[in-house]
Amino acid sequence: MDTELLSHSAKESKTLMKEASMVLDALSESTDFDAQLMYAAQTSDLDEVKRLIHSIGITSEVDIHYNPDGLRLEFSSPAANMGDARLTIALRWR
Known part of the structure; x- marks a missing residue:
């Protein structure tokens, strides 16, 4: 039984969870950031939404x-084309 892929997937998932946690920290700690993100999303400014998320x-x-x-973020590892690791977070604001 080869467990290499499972182990790799678990390691990648840990990285994704850390990055998702960074986003959640920013959203839970800064009403300014929240307002900017919501405004950009509600005005369909995808470039600004991406910029804000990556600014973290x-x-x-x-x-x-x-x-x-609301907002749905799907984090994926660089090797996601092999289906190694994905993490989805769904957040509501209304």
Whole structure:
């Protein structure tokens, strides 16, 4: 039984969780950041939403989806094309 892929996936997931935690920290600690992010999302300014998320120091790939009710972030490891690791966070603001 080869456990190498499972072990690699778990290690990648730990990195994604750290980066997701950085985003959650920023969102839970700064109402200014929250307001900027919500405004950009609600005005469909995807470039600004991406800039704000990456300004936190995120290095993982992040697919960003939003609608009038909230935000969904899907973090993926660089080797995600092999399906190694993905982490999705869904947040509501309305």
